Amino acid sequence: MILTDQQLDRYARHIVLRDIGGPGQTKLLSSHVLLIGAGGIGCPAIQYLAASGVGTISVVDDDTVSLPNLQRQILYSDNDIGTAKVEAAAAAVARLNPDVTFHAIKQRIDHMTSADLFQDVDIVIDGSDNFATRLIVNDLCLAAKVPLVSAAIGQFHGQIGTFTGWQDDAPCYRCFVGDAHDPDDCDDCATQGVLGAMCGLMGSFAAMEAIRALTGFGEAQKGKLNLFDGMAPAMRSIRLPKDPACTSCGASIP
Template sequence: MALTDDQLERYARHIILREIGGAGQQKLLGAKVLVVGAGGLGAPLLLYLAAAGVGTLGAIDNDHVELSNLQRQIIHGTAEIGAFKTDSAARSVDRINPDVTVIRYNERLTSENALDLLADYDVIADGTDNFETRFLLNDACYFAKKPLISGAMLQFDGQVSCFKAYEPDKPCYRCLYPAPPSAELARTCGEAGVLGALPGVIGSLQAAEVVKELLGIGEGLAGHLLLYDSLNAEFRKIRIPKNPACALCGDHPTITGLSGA
């Protein structure tokens, strides 16, 4: 289907990019991305993917907007306190771009619903803040053969990667972190704090990687980890090798189905 006059104007800065063009923009409009978590990382992810014209966005989160969220979760406003985050996010997306449909899941991602939720989407973006869900999402994406754009942050540091271990020689999240840390070490932003602007940096990087993945352009982060230290204004990109002993994607896997972290 040809782009309308309004769409030609809305996406003009994409269309003049040789790597995207009109055909690429049409592909974005037909794409489906699931964003897991509508908080700190999910906020810039959803906003920038909506602005880019990704036609269908799934948002899964069972939390409600709280006053303490507003220091960093820019998709929500003061008037939305008490609302489901997915409902608040959908209203913000609608204000930005009526081309975009938001499918809301006011629930948690679990081993029972994960594969069904992932099935209809092209790319999955991890905006969660706990290790249990990160490991579950990694495993589900591996079994569903879906690219996972992963982001994480705490205090002043953040990281971004792409996991596609179903492809040859590509690692999964468990190749990097074989098992969740102990409860004493697994601090959340609510417990350890986070610089308010940091989720904007990390979530925006994730959104760029999602668009690249959808269009097959540039060099992605599969097999690499991008680290950002905001206190020292430093980026580092390191290689992540596939771990032959990985319990999920290694030579002799012991994880054969979804059962949590």
């Protein structure tokens, strides 16, 4: 792919970065990112991926925009209330960057979700709000051998990790949380609350990790979990081991 004069101008601040440059920007333009959820994490991730020139963005979400969303889901406005989030997000991306092809997928991820959804995808960002969905996404990513960036938030805290569990030396998301989870295991931000700006931090972080994986800048993050404490504020990183007994990826261990 040869960058046009307009693209050279639009992405100039990426291109002058030694660790991205023209080849990295070209890679972004030819990449396909799948996002699970167009909520607090998905909104800033979508914005930065689109602005960065990711060529194809697919977003899966079955919800509609409501007034309480607007405190943290910054793609939307009052005019979008009652509109499907994926449709409102598609309109926002069209305004942001004409280079981006956007696929709006209004459905819920469940055990009936087709593995075809994860084909021809370079990386997945999961910003869903329950363990059941996250574990299904994990297993679909494993089957497709697609890197998974998983992000979560609660009140003043956030966490993010990159998982490539089909590799012998890397854990999957299930290695981290185990099997004993269902939707009721997650705190509900409607009752627990969440700082809107924390969503911005974790969603932007997720976009950065996807761009890192796509272009190869910096240190590979597989098997590392980043924990952010907004009360302090402080961030720490921990290494996650691969679980030999993991029901998703344990069989890949020699």
